[in-house]
Amino acid sequence: MKIIEKGTLTLVRGIKASGIHCGLKTGKKDLALIFSESPATAAGVYTRNKIVAAPVLVTKENLSGYRAQAIIINSGIANSATGKKGIEDARRMASVTANALNIPPEYVIVASTGRIGNFLPMEKISSGISLAVNSLSEKGGDSAAEAILTTDTFSKTIAVQLDISGLTVTLAGMAKGAGMIRPDMATMLAFLVTDASFDVITLRSMLSNAVEKTFNRITVDGDTSTNDMVIIMANTLSGIPSIMQGSSEMFKFVEALEYVCHELALMIVRDGEGATKQVNIRVIGAHTQKEAARIAFRIAESPLVKTSIYGRSCNWGRVIAAVGMGGVPIDPEKIDINYGPYQVVQNGMSLGQERENEAADYLRSKQINIIVNLNLGKEESSVWTTDLSPEYIHINADYIT
C-alpha cells in the first residue's frame, strides 16, 4: 500500500477538481468542486443531529439512486436552520452545477459548512459554480481541499494506492473539521473517491463500518454539527472488475479505506483548536464493544479529565468518576488504569504516589494513551480526543466588543 499526502483527489483516475473564491469568505477559497468523468456508485453517512441542514437533506434525496458524478461544497455559510428557502437554495446549487457539467441534477452531491442561520447568497454561488466548472483540472485536488476549510489551520488530504488483480487502484480523501469544537463551523466533512468498482450494497456497508471505527470515534467536545457528511464515490475507471462482497480484494480495500478514514479523522483531532495534545482513550475488558465505547466517550468528553491532561496532572480520580458515569454496569473493585506504560490504579485503588508522579511525567508527551481495563469481558473500544486548554475558550467565545 503506497501512501501519498498531497494532490491526492485527482490521483484517482477520471477525477478532476477545483477550488475557487466566490465571495462567501474574505480573500479565501470558499467553493470546491469534484467531478468524475463517468457516473460513480456513491454512498453517504450523515449527521445524527435531529436538526439537519438543507444540503444534507438534498444530498440524501439525490443519493437515493446511489449514483453521483459531482460534489459541490461551499464553506463560510452552513445553510442550516434556513427552512424551505434553504432547501430550494441547496437544490439550486445542484441544478446549476448539473447544467454547467451537463449531467442530471440528482448526480450532484451538495455540502455546506459555516455559520448556522444565514441564507446562501445565491448569485455569488451561481457565478462561483461557473468559475469552479471552468477551473476543473487534474491538478485541482489541493485547491479543492483548501476551499472546504473554515477555521481549520491545515488542509486534510491523503491517498493510498494498492495493487488489485495486477492493476493499480487509488483511493483518495479530503476532509475538513477542526474538532467538533467549533460551533457554527464545527462541521466535519469528508469526501472519498476511488477508481475501484463496487456494487452499492458493498460500498455502503464498507463506508458505514469504516466511519463507525474512525470518524465516529473522535470527539472534541461532544457537539455534533447539523451538516456532517462523509461521502464515497467509486467510478470504476481503474479497469479492475467489480470487487465482490466478502472477497479477499474487498478486505484489502477495506483495510485501505479504514486507513484513509483513520488518518483523516486524526488530522481533525490534531487540528482541534486549542488542543495541545492528542489523546487516545481505550477501554478494554468490557462485556460488549458498545459498553466499552460508552465509557470511553464519557471519559473523553469529561472536561475534568481533559483539563487534567492539559495540566499534566495524573488525576485518575477524574477518570474513574467518569467510568462510573458511563451508564454501564461495572465492578469498581476490578478497574485498572494505565497512563501509557504506567499503571496507576489496580483493583480500583491507587498504586501509590511514585507511579502517579511517573504518569504525570508521561503527560508531558504530545500523544497520550489512557487505558482503562474493566476486567469484566473481552471487548474493547477506542476514542480519540484532545486536551482542553484555555485557548479553546478564547477561540470559541467570539468576543463581541
Add this chain to the structure above:
Amino acid sequence: MKIIEKGTLTLVRGIKASGIHCGLKTGKKDLALIFSESPATAAGVYTRNKIVAAPVLVTKENLSGYRAQAIIINSGIANSATGKKGIEDARRMASVTANALNIPPEYVIVASTGRIGNFLPMEKISSGISLAVNSLSEKGGDSAAEAILTTDTFSKTIAVQLDISGLTVTLAGMAKGAGMIRPDMATMLAFLVTDASFDVITLRSMLSNAVEKTFNRITVDGDTSTNDMVIIMANTLSGIPSIMQGSSEMFKFVEALEYVCHELALMIVRDGEGATKQVNIRVIGAHTQKEAARIAFRIAESPLVKTSIYGRSCNWGRVIAAVGMGGVPIDPEKIDINYGPYQVVQNGMSLGQERENEAADYLRSKQINIIVNLNLGKEESSVWTTDLSPEYIHINADYIT
C-alpha cells in the same frame, strides 16, 4: 416565611453543631459535626455514579432504619476508591462519633469530600471527632458550614421559619460544592435539619421531589462526584404534631423545603469556579418533562453554548444544534428561542441581525435566561448552569511544575 442567612443550622430546636480543624487541610477547618438532642427521622438522596464512595455506602447502610441523630463530615479527602479499608474507616468514623455522643453507631451519618484515592488518616480523624463533640454548641452552625468546604469560596447556608398550627417550625440547610466542576473536590453535599415531625415515607418523598427540582437541575460540566449526598433530619422538637402526607401543612413545608434546596443549589452554581454568569436554560412546549429536561441539560452542558455566553455572542446556532442532539423527537421548524426578553429565532429561523445584536447586549448581564420553545406540548423543565471561562481551565488543570 421568614428567611435567615447566617448561623442557620442551630436555629433549629435541639440542634447543636461544630466545625474544627483536625489536620486534613492546612490551617483550615476540616471536620464538621451536627447533633440532634433527640433521634430524628431521616432520609437521604445519593450520587448516581456507579463508583460510590465508602461514606455513602456506610450512610445508606446506617439509614436503612430511617433514624439518625448525628452527621459527621470531613473535607480534604473523599475516602473514595479506597476499597475495603475505606469502608472500615467510614464505619469507624461513625462508631467513634457514636461512642463520644453515647448514641447507637447506626444513628450516625458519615460524609466525606476531597481528593479521590487517598485513605483517611484515622488517628487525626478520631482525635478530631473528640474535639468536635466537645465543641458542639448552639452557635456552631456557621463553623460547621465552614468546615465542609473544599475549594468553595463562600459558606452556603440558609434557614426559613414558618408558622404551622400556631407554632414556629424551622428548616435549615448547609451545602458545599462549587459546581461539579472540580474533580476531586467536586462533591456536592447538603445537610438539612428541621424541628418539624414527619413519618419517614412522607419525609423521603418530599426530599426526593425537592432534590429532583433543585440540586438535580444544576450542572456545571456534567461530571458527578462519587460522594454526592443530600440528607434531611426531622427531630420533632418544634412541638407541632406529625405533618401528614397530603395535608395543607405538608404543602406549606414542601414549599419551604424547595425554597431552601433551590437557594443552596443556586449558591453552588454561583460559586462555580471560573463562572462569570449564572445561566438558566428553560425548555418549554415539550411533550414530557423528561424530554424537556434532556434537551435543557444538553444545552446547559454544551461547551460551545457556554463559551458563547461567556463571550457575549448570541450564537443561537449552537443552541439549536444542542437541541437537535438531545435524543428527543423535535420539529426543527417549530423551534423558538429567546435570550431573555429578546426572541432571536422563530420557527427554526433567525429573526434577523438586529435582534441578535440586542440579545448580545443582553448577554452583558450576570444572570442569563435562555428559553427554548419546542412548540410541541405543554411540559417544561429548567436547568441552572454557568458560562465557561478560561479561568475554569486554569483552576482545573492543576499545573504540576
